[in-house]
Amino acid sequence: MHASDEKRISRRSFIKGSAIGAAGVFAGSMLSPGAKAQQADPRIPQKWDYEADVVVLGLGGAGASAAIEAHDSGASVLVLEKQAEATHFSNTRMSGGVFHNPDPAGDRKALVEYVKAMMCGKNIPWKLEGEQPHVSDAMAEMYAEGVMEVADFLLAQAPDLDRKGMAPGGKASFPMFPGFEEAKYGRTVFCGYKDLAKADPNLPLYERPRLTKGSGEAFHWALVEEGIKTKRPGIKILYETPAKSLVQRPNGEVIGVIATKDGREVAVKAKKAVVLATGGFEYSVPMRRAFLEGPGVKGWCYYGALANTGDGILMGIVAGAALSKVAKSASRIEPAFPYGEPWEKLGLKIGTMSAATSVPHSVIVDNFGERYADEHIITDSTRPYRYQFYKEAVKYDMLNMVYSRVPSWLIFDETLRAERPVVNMNISTVGYGFLPWSRDNMDAINRGWILRADSLEELAQKIQADPENRQLMDADRLAETVRRFNSYCALGKDEQFNRTPSTMGPVEKPPFYAMKMYPGGPNTKGGLDANADRSVLDWNGNPIPRLFAAGEIASVFKFTYQAGGNLTECIVCGRQAGRNAAKLAPWG
Amino acid sequence: MAEVDREVVETHETRISIADVPGAIDAGGEMALKIDVSCPSGCNLQGMAIKIVDSQGDEIAEAALSSADEAGGELELSLKAPVEPGEYTWTAFALRQETEDILHEGSSAEFSFTVKHHSISLTVWGISSPIGTGEKLKVTVGGACSANCSLAGLPFTIEDAEGNQVAAGELGQEVLPQTRGVYWRELELDAPGEEGVHNWVVKCDPSALEFPHQARPCEFAFRTTMPPEHTVTVQVFDLYTELPLEDANVMVGLYRGVTDQEGIAILRVAGGKQDLCVSKQGYDFFQTSVDITGDETIKVELPLAALM
Ligand SMILES: Cc1cc2nc3c(=O)[nH]c(=O)nc-3n(C[C@H](O)[C@H](O)[C@H](O)COP(=O)(O)OP(=O)(O)OC[C@H]3O[C@@H](n4cnc5c(N)ncnc54)[C@H](O)[C@@H]3O)c2cc1C
Numbered sequence: 001m002h003a004s005d006e007k008r009i010s011r012r013s014f015i016k017g018s019a020i021g022a023a024g025v026f027a028g029s030m031l032s033p034g035a036k037a038q039q040a041d042p043r044i045p046q047k048w049d050y051e052a053d054v055v056v057l058g059l060g061g062a063g064a065s066a067a068i069e070a071h072d073s074g075a076s077v078l079v080l081e082k083q084a085e086a087t088h089f090s091n092t093r094m095s096g097g098v099f100h101n102p103d104p105a106g107d108r109k110a111l112v113e114y115v116k117a118m119m120c121g122k123n124i125p126w127k128l129e130g131e132q133p134h135v136s137d138a139m140a141e142m143y144a145e146g147v148m149e150v151a152d153f154l155l156a157q158a159p160d161l162d163r164k165g166m167a168p169g170g171k172a173s174f175p176m177f178p179g180f181e182e183a184k185y186g187r188t189v190f191c192g193y194k195d196l197a198k199a200d201p202n203l204p205l206y207e208r209p210r211l212t213k214g215s216g217e218a219f220h221w222a223l224v225e226e227g228i229k230t231k232r233p234g235i236k237i238l239y240e241t242p243a244k245s246l247v248q249r250p251n252g253e254v255i256g257v258i259a260t261k262d263g264r265e266v267a268v269k270a271k272k273a274v275v276l277a278t279g280g281f282e283y284s285v286p287m288r289r290a291f292l293e294g295p296g297v298k299g300w301c302y303y304g305a306l307a308n309t310g311d312g313i314l315m316g317i318v319a320g321a322a323l324s325k326v327a328k329s330a331s332r333i334e335p336a337f338p339y340g341e342p343w344e345k346l347g348l349k350i351g352t353m354s355a356a357t358s359v360p361h362s363v364i365v366d367n368f369g370e371r372y373a374d375e376h377i378i379t380d381s382t383r384p385y386r387y388q389f390y391k392e393a394v395k396y397d398m399l400n401m402v403y404s405r406v407p408s409w410l411i412f413d414e415t416l417r418a419e420r421p422v423v424n425m426n427i428s429t430v431g432y433g434f435l436p437w438s439r440d441n442m443d444a445i446n447r448g449w450i451l452r453a454d455s456l457e458e459l460a461q462k463i464q465a466d467p468e469n470r471q472l473m474d475a476d477r478l479a480e481t482v483r484r485f486n487s488y489c490a491l492g493k494d495e496q497f498n499r500t501p502s503t504m505g506p507v508e509k510p511p512f513y514a515m516k517m518y519p520g521g522p523n524t525k526g527g528l529d530a531n532a533d534r535s536v537l538d539w540n541g542n543p544i545p546r547l548f549a550a551g552e553i554a555s556v557f558k559f560t561y562q563a564g565g566n567l568t569e570c571i572v573c574g575r576q577a578g579r580n581a582a583k584l585a586p587w588g
Numbered sequence: 589m590a591e592v593d594r595e596v597v598e599t600h601e602t603r604i605s606i607a608d609v610p611g612a613i614d615a616g617g618e619m620a621l622k623i624d625v626s627c628p629s630g631c632n633l634q635g636m637a638i639k640i641v642d643s644q645g646d647e648i649a650e651a652a653l654s655s656a657d658e659a660g661g662e663l664e665l666s667l668k669a670p671v672e673p674g675e676y677t678w679t680a681f682a683l684r685q686e687t688e689d690i691l692h693e694g695s696s697a698e699f700s701f702t703v704k705h706h707s708i709s710l711t712v713w714g715i716s717s718p719i720g721t722g723e724k725l726k727v728t729v730g731g732a733c734s735a736n737c738s739l740a741g742l743p744f745t746i747e748d749a750e751g752n753q754v755a756a757g758e759l760g761q762e763v764l765p766q767t768r769g770v771y772w773r774e775l776e777l778d779a780p781g782e783e784g785v786h787n788w789v790v791k792c793d794p795s796a797l798e799f800p801h802q803a804r805p806c807e808f809a810f811r812t813t814m815p816p817e818h819t820v821t822v823q824v825f826d827l828y829t830e831l832p833l834e835d836a837n838v839m840v841g842l843y844r845g846v847t848d849q850e851g852i853a854i855l856r857v858a859g860g861k862q863d864l865c866v867s868k869q870g871y872d873f874f875q876t877s878v879d880i881t882g883d884e885t886i887k888v889e890l891p892l893a894a895l896m
Contacts, residue, residue, distance in 0.1 A: 171872070189891050360844075376867075376873070379870075381872050454769060458732075502839040503837065506715070508715075510732065511770070564894055
């Protein structure tokens with residue numbers, strides 16, 4: 001039995017305290033008895049339960065970096081985190097741990113050009129999206145400055161991280177963008193502690209001893225456990241304390257936060273500023289409905305933290321913040337399953353990362369049973385458009401008025417089933433125990449998450465019986481698709497989509513299997529508009545006083561998803577926000 | 589006045605209806621029907637006789653309503669579908685029933701369904717392609733029946749593109765693991781002498797099976813090449829940890845291999861200039877051109893791909 005079978009930890013309530021519906025919880029109820037209510041501004045608590053110079057909301061990579069930087073700039077820092085300490089699994093922690101690390105020998109001007117392209121595509125003639133004219137120049141400068149320090153910042157927290165994996169040299173994803181060559185832009189190869197090679201592969205990442213940790217687990221450990229808890233015990237963290245709303249003066253100035261702790265509301269005074277770092281809106285039904293165009297609210301797959309319900313985005317909206325490119329929220333297709341709290345409470349499936357889209361004995365077909373792309377693109381980091389694969393999947397079939405590729409179906413055979421787990425068992429939602437999975441894939445088959453049949457015809461019938469297929473699957477077409485693919489395998493060339501030959505191999509040995517795949521990604525990206533200082537902006541482009549944002553809640557990458565860009569911006573923008581927050585003079 | 593001995597007989601109509609009629613059913617398959625007879629006065633009709641008759645008037649089944657409900661009675665009936673494929677219309681009769689003081693009239697209703705052939709899906713797997721011309725080609729032929737009949741011993745033939753029979757055999761006696769009813773046979777055939785892609789076809793003869801079966805021929809392709817003359821050993825490592833990588837897919841020209849625990853794949857290949865590709869999910873794809881002139885060992889280091 002594999003360890004992941006026992007990995008499921010009881011988690012009381014991840015989506016508990018989603019801020020939707022809690023908007024506008026002002027502090028009227030906080031008035032102490034006898035207070036002179038008629039004199040007081042009803043929005044401002046009479047009594048504060050906690051206070052600090054800088055209050056950081058959310059302890060992912062962005063929140064942790066903001067807290068460290070604000071602390072080192074001399075501010076007192078309090079972090080409010082929604083999840084419980086023992087099972088605090090943020091996107092940052094569940095991630096791959098890759099970030100950007102351009103070669104210092106690269107050209108600085110070219111670096112700014114390249115960063116600008118990633119952020120807004122301003123300097124790319126053929127781009128049709130991504131504009132954010134008022135911030136791109138200054139923001140590119142800010143990022144170009146910060147990106148050179150990311151590895152050192154991480155190593156300063158955790159000297160036992162292995163420098164080798166973080167050395168410049170990995171390939172960044174968009175070599176065709178301006179400035180790439182001259183900037184010597186690149187990404188890290190791996191983030192891990194120095195004894196990683198001695199790791200017990202059967203231990204989940206989060207249970208491994210520090211020196212054998214790797215991926216996002218190492219990244220998180222370096223920032224949160226070492227950078228904050230060990231090195232800066234002065235930074236106070238309140239776990240299980242979801243922030244609900246911001247406390248604002250009539251002039252818009254943000255002076256505190258209302259949160260929930262032990263079932264009661266607490267008022268937290270922020271003498272200098274509040275940094276929003278609560279991540280994206282992956283598991284918010286109202287925000288998916290509001291921001292995502294495409295296959296409904298449920299036709300998406302996200303495979304990171306379940307706690308990310310757009311709370312900070314809502315707090316920002318209520319406080320008058322502008323939104324920016326919120327729909328930039330996907331990158332590829334992955335499987336998702338009806339399981340756990342999001343499914344039971346919200347009808348949202350939990351996504352995870354497939355490990356079987358670019359290996360022999362599998363193909364991906366649409367609801368009709370037709371292949372529509374080179375499947376290897378989904379995972380091939382050497383091809384940048386990988387990060388736009390979801391756009392293929394959300395393609396609307398106008399004549400039939402259906403999203404014919406949602407879900408898409410990974411069709412595979414017994415050889416593949418027996419050979420490997422079809423999902424990534426190390427990181428993401430399986431690695432962190434949110435979804436059960438057995439190495440032989442049988443658990444998912446027995447749960448009906450993967451359909452199984454003796455023949456492709458029977459498999460087609462089973463797919464057709466799934467309501468999400470809307471009875472579109474055509475057994476003859478599916479059988480013909482697979483026959484044709486198998487003949488390409490024999491030929492050694494995919495004459496339809498030119499899939500990489502070494503990833504091909506016939507889908508031939510019964511039984512046959514089908515697993516649903518949905519457009520989505522690791523995280524949503526768009527959210528609050530913020531400038532180069534990471535000040536949150538209102539709809540007129542003016543900063544909201546004392547309010548900052550960093551990380552996924554306000555990603556700087558508005559043009560394209562860029563591998564490693566997310567964790568990079570956690571540190572670059574988190575530090576920027578923390579530094580600028582600490583710089584302010586206290587209001588009281 | 590003497591009492592008149594008078595029988596009070598009320599007459600009630602009945603109404604029969606049939607639910608759950610399958611649209612199409614496998615020849616000889618089980619057909620579960622739900623028969624409901626109601627009396628407008630709400631009498632208990634448990635025990636009322638039911639008869640199913642085919643279009644020729646021949647009786648198919650007889651039974652009695654087994655349970656009562658507020659408006660009559662019900663029966664769940666399991667029938668065997670006819671063996672001959674085609675369209676069928678049968679009639680269900682509720683038979684007239686006289687109790688002490690109530691006469692329930694009979695009623696009837698027709699129902700239609702289609703009986704279909706069982707279909708056999710043939711598959712071919714485990715093809716050792718590419719294969720050197722004239723070498724032994726391994727294939728496994730399998731078949732499954734849509735109605736889950738045993739196909740043990742089913743005779744099949746393999747024909748080449750010109751329709752010449754190149755092999756004949758029978759499916760084995762056991763069911764393939766993980767399947768409900770796939771029967772199979774492994775074969776070793778002589779690969780053709782000419783180089784190229786060959787499209788062959790498997791056909792089976794279902795005539796000896798109990799029920800009528802239709803079987804679509806199954807095409808499969810393989811490739812013959814010059815008999816490979818060199819051994820290429822490809823060793824695959826993780827660039828970062830320098831540990832061997834298992835399960836990487838290696839291709840030299842058209843020849844494939846998968847690395848073992850030591851990260852090694854051994855391929856027999858023909859000589860000449862060809863592409864070496866190595867892919868493993870989670871790692872960057874690697875491709876280069878190699879010129880194979882003798883036995884060789886090639887070391888490949890793969891960088892981790894960005895996983896997100
Ligand atoms: C499987 C996977 C692999 C990935 N791989 C990579 C990679 O290799 N490189 C890369 O750059 N990016 C990667 N990403 C993306 C990256 O992890 C995220 O974009 C990034 O970590 C976001 O950081 P964040 O700090 O903004 O949010 P998070 O790390 O998600 O942190 C948000 C925190 O806020 C807390 N929170 C939420 N609501 C509240 C509230 N109301 N009050 C208080 N706290 C709250 C959450 O509990 C959480 O701890 C990956 C993501 C996933 C899921």
